Amino acid sequence: MSKTSVQIAGVELKNPVMTASGTFGSGQEFSEYVNLNRLGAVVTKGVANVPWPGNPVPRVTETASGMLNAIGLQNPGIDVFCSRDIPFLRQYDTRIIVNVCGRSEQDYCEVVSRLAEEPVDLLEINVSCPNVKEGGIAFGQDPAALEHITKEIKKHARQPIILKLSPNVTDITVMAKAAEAGGADAISLINTLTGMKIDIYRRKFALANKTGGLSGPAIKPVALRMVWQAAHAVSLPVIGMGGIASAEDAVEFLMAGATAVSVGTANFHDPSATEKIVSGIEDFLDRQNIVDIHEIIGIL
Amino acid sequence: MKKKELGIVISHEQLTEDIFSLRLEAGNIAEEAVPGQFVMVYSRDSGKQLGRPISLCGIDKEKNQIRLVYRVTGPGTGTEEFSTLSEGERIFVLGPLGNGFPLEKARGKRLFAVGGGIGIPPLLETSKQFGEPVTAVLGYRGGALFLKEEFEPYGEVLIATEDGSAGIRGNVLDAIRNHAERPEMIFACGPMPMLRALASYAEEEKIPCYISLEERMACGIGACLGCVCETRETDPHTHVHNRRICKEGPVFLSTEVVL
Numbered sequence: 063m064s065k066t067s068v069q070i071a072g073v074e075l076k077n078p079v080m081t082a083s084g085t086f087g088s089g090q091e092f093s094e095y096v097n098l099n100r101l102g103a104v105v106t107k108g109v110a111n112v113p114w115p116g117n118p119v120p121r122v123t124e125t126a127s128g129m130l131n132a133i134g135l136q137n138p139g140i141d142v143f144c145s146r147d148i149p150f151l152r153q154y155d156t157r158i159i160v161n162v163c164g165r166s167e168q169d170y171c172e173v174v175s176r177l178a179e180e181p182v183d184l185l186e187i188n189v190s191c192p193n194v195k196e197g198g199i200a201f202g203q204d205p206a207a208l209e210h211i212t213k214e215i216k217k218h219a220r221q222p223i224i225l226k227l228s229p230n231v232t233d234i235t236v237m238a239k240a241a242e243a244g245g246a247d248a249i250s251l252i253n254t255l256t257g258m259k260i261d262i263y264r265r266k267f268a269l270a271n272k273t274g275g276l277s278g279p280a281i282k283p284v285a286l287r288m289v290w291q292a293a294h295a296v297s298l299p300v301i302g303m304g305g306i307a308s309a310e311d312a313v314e315f316l317m318a319g320a321t322a323v324s325v326g327t328a329n330f331h332d333p334s335a336t337e338k339i340v341s342g343i344e345d346f347l348d349r350q351n352i353v354d355i356h357e358i359i360g361i362l
Numbered sequence: 363m364k365k366k367e368l369g370i371v372i373s374h375e376q377l378t379e380d381i382f383s384l385r386l387e388a389g390n391i392a393e394e395a396v397p398g399q400f401v402m403v404y405s406r407d408s409g410k411q412l413g414r415p416i417s418l419c420g421i422d423k424e425k426n427q428i429r430l431v432y433r434v435t436g437p438g439t440g441t442e443e444f445s446t447l448s449e450g451e452r453i454f455v456l457g458p459l460g461n462g463f464p465l466e467k468a469r470g471k472r473l474f475a476v477g478g479g480i481g482i483p484p485l486l487e488t489s490k491q492f493g494e495p496v497t498a499v500l501g502y503r504g505g506a507l508f509l510k511e512e513f514e515p516y517g518e519v520l521i522a523t524e525d526g527s528a529g530i531r532g533n534v535l536d537a538i539r540n541h542a543e544r545p546e547m548i549f550a551c552g553p554m555p556m557l558r559a560l561a562s563y564a565e566e567e568k569i570p571c572y573i574s575l576e577e578r579m580a581c582g583i584g585a586c587l588g589c590v591c592e593t594r595e596t597d598p599h600t601h602v603h604n605r606r607i608c609k610e611g612p613v614f615l616s617t618e619v620v621l
């Protein structure tokens with residue numbers, strides 16, 4: 063069998079397949095459908111310093127080969143998260159990556175500090191959520207703000223940090239470089255693309271939030287292009303995501319320069335998607351006589 | 363591990379212009395399902411990524427079959443695609459999902475099963491499995507009274523139509539108020555205005571009323587937090603006031619949710 067393990071900022075993952083934040087909760091609901099031990103890492107839904115109720119409904123709607131969501135980062139806050147979700151994930155032989163969200167710099171730093179003593183492997187900093195008014199994407203569309211917040215979070219973080227980048231920018235390489243300059247240990251991309259849908263019979267927006275984040279196979283070519291650009295712009299490890307629905311999709315991202323990949327909307331199409339993609343990558347490597355997955359990472 | 367199951371079409375019939383009745387062989391789902399639960403049904407077009415949540419109208423554990431009675435919501439939709447399925451074809455289904463109606467709480471009580479439009483189907487299996495006489499109150503716009511006759515073996519059937527073409531002219535609440543006997547427990551599914559009216563009637567009359575809600579959802583298993591409804595008490599997941607319709611619901615006590 064081929065070697066599938068990869069390293070992100072010194073943390074070894076048994077394989078490069080992880081979950082995309084927000085599509086997998088903290089793994090509990092999906093654990094009935096997926097053997098979590100098979101995954102390289104579980105990336106949790108974003109957690110803030112206090113509980114967030116999220117946006118009004120409708121929060122999701124289907125679009126051609128994808129969907130829009132505007133959940134608004136509903137989450138139970140760091141206290142419940144640490145007492146319930148982390149112990150749950152510790153039962154499994156998989157890496158734990160906690161996605162951190164906030165409305166202000168202090169919010170992010172508070173959560174990151176709170177996680178310092180927790181048994182989690184990596185932190186993913188969500189500076190790219192398009193669906194909340196404050197924080198989130200405000201930090202992710204301005205390179206100076208991104209560099210600054212990265213530096214500040216880095217002062218408080220015990221674990222390596224991954225900056226999750228927004229595709230809603232003119233030049234992704236500028237943002238990738240800003241994260242690197244701020245001291246990020248890795249970057250992940252892409253978060254969702256801001257979109258809209260209108261119900262013409264009701265003459266209303268399909269989402270209560272009016273706009274939402276577009277995800278799913280529809281965005282894969284855009285995501286792949288941005289991952290390739292970012293991977294060539296910085297020397298940090300890149301975690302690629304955006305519309306990955308099959309092992310073949312995942313391999314494309316690896317070849318474009320991603321060290322690991324996240325599976326998101328595909329989890330809604332098939333709750334077993336992540337595990338199927340792990341098996342599919344193993345089969346691909348075997349069939350292609352690839353001894354080590356690094357033989358294909360970043361070959362383009 | 364649970365997984366999506368390939369349901370085999372056993373029969374498929376058109377009940378009205380836009381309502382269809384689909385029987386699927388889906389052994390694992392039939393084995394576990396209880397009335398009031400739902401399944402996600404997936405399009406064969408990969409351009410349609412999300413499952414369509416559809417309630418269980420029938421559960422046949424002996425034949426390993428489930429029955430889905432659903433409305434085609436328009437041209438080019440997933441439900442329109444489902445309506446073209448013929449016997450022997452296969453389609454992916456996930457479930458059973460959600461909680462179902464609390465039959466045990468209704469034992470020995472005068473139960474009214476109240477359905478409006480495409481909210482009627484889940485009440486059929488509920489009435490069947492209750493095993494005691496049920497008063498079914500069915501609201502239609504008019505025209506074809508789909509499923510009406512199938513409720514008749516389980517008790518009295520009251521009909522309300524908006525156009526007055528059958529039963530009383532009006533809505534399900536008019537039919538309930540017109541009736542000689544007062545419900546002691548209500549199970550209901552239907553459009554939001556109907557559920558709101560029923561909930562306020564039940565609160566005034568101090569009748570426990572369980573309502574089945576629907577909302578746009580993505581995962582169907584409680585992870586995406588797409589399909590929440592506002593609740594008076596804090597919820598078990600996020601500890602705010604948002605219960606997940608797919609997980610803690612779709613059936614809620616009317617007094618625990620803010621409609």
